[in-house]
Amino acid sequence: MPKPDSNPKYVYSASDLEANAFDAERDLGYPGEFPFTRGIQPTMYRGRLWTMRQYAGMGDAEESNRRYKFLLANGTAGLSVAFDLPTQIGYDSDDPMALGEVGKVGVAIDSIEDMERLFEGIPLDKISTSMTINATASILLALYVGVARRTGADVKKLSGTVQNDILKEYIARGTYIYPIGDAMRIITDMFAWANDEAPEWNTISISGYHMREAGSTAAQEIAFTLANGMTYVQAAIDAGLDIDRFAPRLSFFFNAHNNFFEEVAKFRCARRLWAHLMRDRFGAKNPRSWMLRFHTQTAGSTLTAQQPENNIVRTAIQALSAVMGGTQSLHTNGFDEALALPTEEAARTALRTQQIIASESGVAQTIDPFAGSYYVESLTNDLEKQARAYFERIDAMSPKNGGGMLRAIERGWVQQEIQTAAYEYQRAVDSGDAVVVGVNRFTREEEPGIPIQRIDENLERQQVERVRALRTRRDPNCWQAAIDRVKEHARSGQNLMPAILEAVESYATVGEIATAMREVFGEYRESVVI
Template structure:
């Protein structure tokens, strides 16, 4: 994004780094060593390529299962599940609030039966699965664990991530349910449970992606994401967890936007700042606690409905920035996603984009090839100064939770988004095919369409499940969720028992609603 207050220079020299007080040994070090500016592994992609993880979910479980098998057959290395809006905010498919939204922006999951159909024929102990779910993350993780247990997979060996980043929902997305304090308690309950029961599972993906999609700058994306991370670490410490027990499983999720060099610098800066925060602020000593591991998705907000084929090029540039910045996993968007969920053809091209970068471009042959570049190191240092300035302001407000409740973070992002849109509207920021090089009479392209009968079928399945499940077992399990919510006991065992009794996502979320209530957003003017 454009940063008018900090214009780029025509060219950079050693003097620019000297002015920053840049010390290569202190600020760069070596790959796999503190402060991890150059990457978290000594060999990076020479040892192992990033995980090619294509985000997908549409309609019902069967339709999504077919797409997952298609992606696996075409070389994807990990699954990434998109859930529909009712599932994200804890409503069942037959709830009046769900009308017209079932299966529209992701897969509809109401019960353990749906989850079993979603992963039918896929060995959960042989793949890594990421689930983009937040307010109901505890329920979806329990459903995944229940499916794994039924298929004979060892829960302690399950590999994957549940997004579970509720703070950014209050900032940028809005799929929250509970008041912030109670939502944070659910997050730390998951930390504690997984540490003992599923130690290979990443219990949170602290996400800047959605803040960037909402219009933040690169520096804001890093600053607000790390501030959220600090809030989660402090909450876990307050809950009695040991930093070096849970911190190695923290992971992050960033956006790969259009400004290639700025994005590379952003990723390098984020690793360095987080390493210092964890060591100096939280006293972590385990090297894995200091490593910022992150997934990247190319920027959906940059995709255009006009001349959609141009999005293939945008996605390739963004994906390359993520790789040059040292991402651990990557999703590349389909070129048609400004119009609909991606078709199989668009998903294949998106995956092939990653494969070509990995296997034909040569960029995976050396670690951090931009290290020492006057330009890239100056950009990295400049973003770090902005990030630290934001973190100081957030600390002065009393921390990220307080900054969110005041609406300050939201306002900062809204202001950045407004400035950028003004630049687009004036033509100062060029969007090829939109405000320059546009054409009349755009030809149409095939798009993915969701069967309009899907919602009816999903509701019928859900009602049939309710009719045949053991009502006594179900009622007792849902009651235990309420008891754990009230008593402060860890919620995960009760939620797992509830999903195994065929309690639905809406029923479990509703039980916690009865105890915690719902969050009401502050109005930002």
Template sequence: MRDQPFFTQQDLDDANFDPHRDLGEPGQFPYTRGIQPTMYRGRLWTMRQYAGMGDAEASNLRYKFLLANGTAGLSVAFDLPTQIGYDSDDPMALGEVGKVGVAIDSIEDMERLFAGIPLDKISTSMTINSTASILLALYVAVARRHNIPLGKLSGTVQNDVLKEYIARGTYIYPVHHALRIVTDMLAWTTTNVPEWNTISISGYHMREAGSTAAQELAFTLANAIAYVQTALDAGMEIDAFAPRLSFFFNAHNDLFEEIAKFRAARRLWAHIMRDRFAAKNPRSWMLRFHTQTAGSTLTAQQPENNIVRTTLQALAAVLGGTQSLHTNGYDEALALPTEEAARIALRTQQILAHESGVAQSIDPLAGSYFLESLTNDIERQVQEYFAQIEAMSGMLKAIERGWVQQEIQNAAYRHQQQVDSGEVVVVGVNRYSQEEDPDIPTQTIDENLERQQVDRVRALRLRRNQQRCQSAIDAVTDAARNGANLMPAILEAVESCATVGEIAGAMRKVFGEYRESVVV
């Protein structure tokens, strides 16, 4: 399509494009033009900056810095041991504690993480998957300690385990057991924390791994279909949980392709939920999504150029109708962002919101011959992928066969070949390079924080009520074995000061661990 120099009404006519059917009005099915009738004229997107480093105190300081500078929601990055269910004193955690996010081992860490931050007034997103049930329970337990009604908690846990097997790798349990945990969380949260999004179905990491825009959308929606079907098979009612499903997409460099991707996503999901799953509640048809600018496009060479890249990507997300947005720091190809880089990233959103004028018009690009043709083309590509996935008996089989992983690897390889040949230009890397790059200050993590975190978790184990704690851990194992909903047992365990690693280990005893298939 990009070989075509310009577009006319004939292109839409050839595609049987019907403005009433395919566009509609903002806030109306199929939501191509946005899920809210007033979009940003009624309320701006949530500026939700992703952060987490070192221990709870260090991350708490960064959150307060971001809140003081105008961020409207928090987004928590956890370190690798927390993500895969190991405590900070586990030999598997050595050298990784607090490095790519905050180390959380217990309810005490979670309380320090949010000290002085009103959980009933701030929306919190947590990028956590295999241990999402435990981290959600910790968040709930902290709220209960402070007598905050659970109905006042709002936020999201990513909890998208399927994309871990595809693109990211922080999985623990075999796929069917991981899906069981997701479904237990859906059921428990729907009743107990009704304003919480229990899953953020994510294409972001697949795009970071090298997928195309169409692959990102197709595989994300196919994962979503698998989650919905699993919940239905467990006896849940579609309209009881579907309104709280949310999505997480990447905003990449190709401005119009990204805008078209977001618009196609809403239209596809609306038809999937209404026509395939027979959802009756219009809120079940609405695709709500968070966007993060593309970390994979950031360059260590001439890193200030990343400010421009991030601005364009953020603009695509806004024009595409995102509900919340994270903008990356310009120095993130080098290290975790400094305060200066985090401030510039946030200011980028604020300038878009308040100075650019793009928030004043609802879906201003609707009706463009080019954009509508591009939206149709992405939708067509996604439908073709759906047909291939259905031919393999669904997404779980496609993942287990390694087909999805191979498709992404092939796309990543093709793109790298284009960069290496110069067909795709990366400014400052394969064109317009310079001999010396400027010396950019980078964020460093205090090496003493790991030892301090190890000492904390060991001290906690010595002073807690051991009988209560062990009984609660055993109850998690029992629930995993007998099929009971896991969340009540996990909540009791975190409140008894059981650690993340102990609770994950209790489930490992029953579920075992996943071993990845080799894709060649």
């Protein structure tokens, strides 16, 4: 929970906008028009509400499938899959590295059979699915496509997203596998494959969320997220892709934090910046390439184990800022998530929070009602100035367009900037300058217990047995040929996606496919930041 970037005055007036040479026609325009400050659609929520997408995954595929059906029955419009750590970093459930982690922070997926169980009874061509997966995103997308084919769904009509933002993993989260250059190659292979085979699928969600969770400021979240975005765009162009074919499918993922007005301004600023970057820096011609479409999740780092019911209020304020800022989809955290994965009751309350905002508050009836506000427009302009200053520093690190962010990550510079911001905020909390209700002010002597979600310890054993049984049933010759093809494509530079698809259909596991690429690419070793 970093301190706000700005230090607001008591009163704002027209002079604050005049000082920034604010031009309403140039800087705002109209909803659905460049520079999209006011939203990417002319009618915004009057035409269609944001997608209410609740993030969930726990234990094994059956347990997660039950939660998805519960959420769909309660009004969720899209699914969002959380995977366990072994799946995220390319280890099967029976690998010694996975011991004790199977199904703990998300669902364990080892094979196409697990993926079938995960989506049993859910029509993949009628539901939008977001998968929070990065280093192994190509494998999980292949598994999803494999299941869709088996159920008769048209792959060209599948809608959803794989997060697939590996750069923020090196910066803030840590679930990377391969060296940066090889990881970028896998991503551009997915771009190229999806352009033809899954044109409605978003093959990346460029994520500021985790950087904000690591302690970044709002301006850093904008700057580093968009800088990562520029790096992916340049990598795709360098790989020979047409910007106006792949750019309309790019999507973003932001955090909704506690400072309400700053968050509204952050979303508006990010849209305007991206529109200018895509049109003016990269020369994109298609207006859809200029649009920044984004998902938002309320801030997990702001949730407190103390007085957890207070988190319902925090989440409501954060969700409202995302809506007022024009998000395309939204996840609201459960109030008990500082303690464990959310219970069904907590998940229902989180979803009802969105539904109340949509159906009772009236905020969806007017598009960008803060347009022209002295304060909000000043915040938007200030955040843009700070973000552009970061762009200049990043560009100076490499003469190659888009290369500065790679150099900044490799040097640990981006990580250091975020760590410094997080340290400064924690000092403010420790001193009492930054108030956290229930933690350093308005505390209680005793905290009453609340029910929490617990994962059955037997699920790990059952999942291990499943993956071992799979290996005994499959055709070893077919499996070996598919794994060899993955290695061959990795070495030769051929697009990896067809080989990965063949491997998952041959019952190769996530860990086996990831290891095949490990043998060719090696593994990334993090730079030490001092």
